[in-house]
Amino acid sequence: MTAYAPQLAVADSLLDLLRVTTTEPRADTQLEALTLAVAADLPVLLWGEPGIGKTAALTQLAAALDLPLTTVIASVHEPSDFSGLPVVGDDPAVQGVPMAPPDWAVRIVRDGRGLLFLDELSTAPPAVQAALLRLVLERRIGSLRLPAGVRIVAAANPRSSAADGWELSPPLANRFVHLQWTHDHDVVVRGLGGTWPRAALPRLDPERLPEAVAFARRAVCEFLVARPGLVHRLPQGESRRGGAWPSPRSWEATVRLIAFTTAAGASRDVLSLLVRGTVGDGPGLELLASLDRMDLPDPESLLADPAGAVLPERGDLRQAALDAVVAAVRTRPERARWDAAWALLVRAMETGAPDVVVVPATTLASLRREGWDVPAAVERLSGVVSLSRRADEAARRGARSAGARR
Amino acid sequence: MTADAPGALDLGKLFAARLHAARVRPYLATALFALRLVESREVPTMGVDRYWRCYVSPAFVDRTPLEELAAVWVHEVAHLLRDHHGRGDRVARERGLHGPAERLRMNIAADCEINDDVYGDGLVCPEDAVTPGKLGLPPGELMEDYLRQFRLGPGLERLAWLDCGSGADGLERAWELGPDGAHGLSEQERDAVRFRVAQGIKGVPGSAPRGWRRWAEEVFHPPQPWRQLLGSALRSVVSAPGVGEDYRYGRPARRSAGLPEVVLPSLRRSPPRVCVVVDTSGSVSDTELGSALLEVAAICRALGGRRDLVSVLSCDAAARTVQPLCRTEGVELVGGGGTDLRTGFARALRRRPDVVVVLTDGQTPWPEARPPCRTVVGLFARSGGSYDENDPAYRPETPPTWARVVTIGPAPA
Numbered sequence: 001m002t003a004y005a006p007q008l009a010v011a012d013s014l015l016d017l018l019r020v021t022t023t024e025p026r027a028d029t030q031l032e033a034l035t036l037a038v039a040a041d042l043p044v045l046l047w048g049e050p051g052i053g054k055t056a057a058l059t060q061l062a063a064a065l066d067l068p069l070t071t072v073i074a075s076v077h078e079p080s081d082f083s084g085l086p087v088v089g090d091d092p093a094v095q096g097v098p099m100a101p102p103d104w105a106v107r108i109v110r111d112g113r114g115l116l117f118l119d120e121l122s123t124a125p126p127a128v129q130a131a132l133l134r135l136v137l138e139r140r141i142g143s144l145r146l147p148a149g150v151r152i153v154a155a156a157n158p159r160s161s162a163a164d165g166w167e168l169s170p171p172l173a174n175r176f177v178h179l180q181w182t183h184d185h186d187v188v189v190r191g192l193g194g195t196w197p198r199a200a201l202p203r204l205d206p207e208r209l210p211e212a213v214a215f216a217r218r219a220v221c222e223f224l225v226a227r228p229g230l231v232h233r234l235p236q237g238e239s240r241r242g243g244a245w246p247s248p249r250s251w252e253a254t255v256r257l258i259a260f261t262t263a264a265g266a267s268r269d270v271l272s273l274l275v276r277g278t279v280g281d282g283p284g285l286e287l288l289a290s291l292d293r294m295d296l297p298d299p300e301s302l303l304a305d306p307a308g309a310v311l312p313e314r315g316d317l318r319q320a321a322l323d324a325v326v327a328a329v330r331t332r333p334e335r336a337r338w339d340a341a342w343a344l345l346v347r348a349m350e351t352g353a354p355d356v357v358v359v360p361a362t363t364l365a366s367l368r369r370e371g372w373d374v375p376a377a378v379e380r381l382s383g384v385v386s387l388s389r390r391a392d393e394a395a396r397r398g399a400r401s402a403g404a405r406r
Numbered sequence: 407m408t409a410d411a412p413g414a415l416d417l418g419k420l421f422a423a424r425l426h427a428a429r430v431r432p433y434l435a436t437a438l439f440a441l442r443l444v445e446s447r448e449v450p451t452m453g454v455d456r457y458w459r460c461y462v463s464p465a466f467v468d469r470t471p472l473e474e475l476a477a478v479w480v481h482e483v484a485h486l487l488r489d490h491h492g493r494g495d496r497v498a499r500e501r502g503l504h505g506p507a508e509r510l511r512m513n514i515a516a517d518c519e520i521n522d523d524v525y526g527d528g529l530v531c532p533e534d535a536v537t538p539g540k541l542g543l544p545p546g547e548l549m550e551d552y553l554r555q556f557r558l559g560p561g562l563e564r565l566a567w568l569d570c571g572s573g574a575d576g577l578e579r580a581w582e583l584g585p586d587g588a589h590g591l592s593e594q595e596r597d598a599v600r601f602r603v604a605q606g607i608k609g610v611p612g613s614a615p616r617g618w619r620r621w622a623e624e625v626f627h628p629p630q631p632w633r634q635l636l637g638s639a640l641r642s643v644v645s646a647p648g649v650g651e652d653y654r655y656g657r658p659a660r661r662s663a664g665l666p667e668v669v670l671p672s673l674r675r676s677p678p679r680v681c682v683v684v685d686t687s688g689s690v691s692d693t694e695l696g697s698a699l700l701e702v703a704a705i706c707r708a709l710g711g712r713r714d715l716v717s718v719l720s721c722d723a724a725a726r727t728v729q730p731l732c733r734t735e736g737v738e739l740v741g742g743g744g745t746d747l748r749t750g751f752a753r754a755l756r757r758r759p760d761v762v763v764v765l766t767d768g769q770t771p772w773p774e775a776r777p778p779c780r781t782v783v784g785l786f787a788r789s790g791g792s793y794d795e796n797d798p799a800y801r802p803e804t805p806p807t808w809a810r811v812v813t814i815g816p817a818p819a
Contacts, residue, residue: 267592267594268594269593272597285597285598285601288597289601289602292598313589315440315441316436316440317440318439319435354421355421355424356439383418387421387422388422388425390418390422390472391422391429393472394422394423394426394473395426398473398528398529398530
């Protein structure tokens with residue numbers, strides 16, 4: 001016996017050495033998205049292959065938010081562990097049968113705050129998932145009610161890697177913000193070498209709260225007015241089952257997430273992860289595209305002050321802005337507005353690529369009315385005209401050579 | 407706008423070429439205009455990086471005709487839209503391909519994927535464009551497939567100068583500005599551009615070639631292998647409440663011993679009865695049927711279903727024999743000619759199954775009413791024939807909405 005004890009002490013010191021790691025700051029989009037969703041008090045579901053550090057991320061998050069972490073492995077529990085165990089008392093007819101909660105729930109309620117991590121959600125049988133639905137939605141475990149300070153995060157393995165996995169039912173899937181958890185090769189290699197990343201977590205700016213709420217509401221409402229078909233759409237097709245889909249509930253979550261990302265000043269990449277994880281890829285990307293359009297300058301204010309106009313740098317956005325200006329002139333054709341639009345096109349040509357201006361200029365020219373003289377500014381668009389002519393010639397040459405080949 | 411100093415970049419020519427490209431490929435205009443131009447004397451011709459910057463050599467612009475420049479614009483933007491850098495990285499990791507030679511091979515394979523249907527119809531094909539035909543390969547395949555089919559050898563030496571930048575193969579070049587350089591597109595912006603291009607192609611599918619239509623369908627929803635989908639569809643119907651195992655109060659739970667006052671449900675299992683109806687009409691090939699049937703058998707076994715509860719029924723115009731799946735192989739399938747799955751369903755339901763799995767190509771009438779059990783349809787994909795070119799109103803009969811449909815096709819690589 002005694003011969004082994006010193007050996008174990010040596011082993012312990014070796015283990016201690018292995019545990020010594022340092023951290024370095026590194027931007028981490030998915031951790032930022034997770035933090036914001038947890039801060040917004042929305043249940044998050046992390047999808048990821050086994051063993052890629054979902055639990056480690058949760059530990060880091062709990063430390064950053066200063067919340068005690070409780071891990072519950074959903075697949076090894078019975079439905080009654082989440083809905084409460086019926087305990088038969090002395091006189092059920094008078095007192096009723098109380099639903100007794102499990103010990104971890106009692107502990108969380110006593111603390112009043114915490115991070116509840118439901119692991120292996122997708123491998124839990126349907127009856128357990130149904131019981132979890134109540135926990136996630138109504139925040140009830142048996143007769144206990146989870147305090148407001150408790151945040152819920154769940155993890156699941158994707159269907160491809162969970163050999164015996166059940167898929168998530170659409171109602172349960174709709175309550176979560178789905179985040180795809182992937183590992184970054186460089187981070188893992190550097191981490192095994194002893195340096196793990198330390199993400200700077202987003203901070204909410206108290207000054208920006210009202211502005212963020214107004215922006216979020218406007219963004220989602222304007223979008224849904226334009227696309228009423230996307231308010232509610234059950235997932236169709238086999239490959240999209242078990243994931244996020246749009247419904248009034250998930251749009252409400254989207255409003256919340258947009259407000260949080262705005263208040264935190266987080267990047268569009270973070271917002272993209274969150275929105276696509278809440279309403280699904282297609283509707284999410286459409287909403288983001290509509291946000292991009294909201295970022296474009298308002299055509300009316302561009303027309304009001306063409307000389308001081310600031311146009312987007314990127315060519316495709318610039319063309320979208322110019323198209324919007326031409327469309328505004330079309331809806332209310334007046335001489336002054338027409339002239340202002342020409343001045344804008346000249347400005348666009350002088351500050352960026354000229355080919356972007358060609359299509360708006362052609363459309364604007366076709367809006368000319370009787371008695372409107374061509375403004376002097378058009379002279380300065382001659383570069384655009386010659387550009388357009390060169391492209392026309394190329395098209396003719398291309399057609400001729402194609403004809404000759406045939 | 408024109409080149410005043412010798413060696414300066416002729417922006418006028420370059421922008422006229424982009425305009426020409428956007429006119430003949432209107433669905434790519436968003437992506438073309440989103441590219442950020444960077445003048446570079448180190449890049450041999452024109453190249454892109456993964457942040458949507460486009461590097462251009464002034465000498466290349468000078469010596470190339472405008473029509474060919476337009477074709478090069480479309481070619482470069484196609485690399486980015488099709489995510490060749492991301493796919494290149496993935497292939498490199500999966501197959502262990504390292505070094506500049508392998509990346510050059512990826513660039514050539516990616517060029518093959520693009521060039522077989524991007525030119526023509528107003529765009530000239532540059533003289534030295536790499537096409538699958540020049541390498542003796544069939545057209546219409548993906549970069550990953552081409553990569554398996556050729557090697558760098560004596561015939562390909564003249565391609566060694568070819569370089570479309572890291573946007574085409576994922577390998578960073580010396581002249582590129584990298585992730586921290588100015589005017590790159592973030593991941594979200596890249597996704598948004600690709601999404602808008604895909605929406606445009608899906609909106610007017612007639613004007614885009616087949617390769618682009620396929621890309622637009624799959625860009626945000628890559629197809630999953632049908633084996634996984636069929637497996638999870640089967641698993642979820644077999645294990646849904648009321649079919650497979652679930653909690654019952656019929657017998658006391660094992661935990662009850664520790665909690666004498668408490669009534670607990672227990673996990674009980676009643677093995678599901680599965681009936682597989684196989685369409686043996688002439689239009690389904692034996693290999694297709696064989697692989698799908700093997701898959702169903704394997705999944706049922708993995709689910710713990712007793713094998714004698716899984717039966718197989720072959721069905722053409724009339725339903726034939728019903729056989730229990732007792733042996734690992736050797737299920738006899740008889741049939742040929744037309745199909746009528748209604749008789750197959752009627753015959754299968756006589757055995758009171760929990761789940762009916764139908765393997766068919768879908769060219770059949772379906773039952774009017776929903777059967778009293780869950781249904782999974784494994785549908786063999788039929789490209790072509792299903793849409794009638796002369797009659798746009800023609801739609802083939804699709805499986806009913808109450809069935810879960812998994813399309814079975816060739817397994818993606």
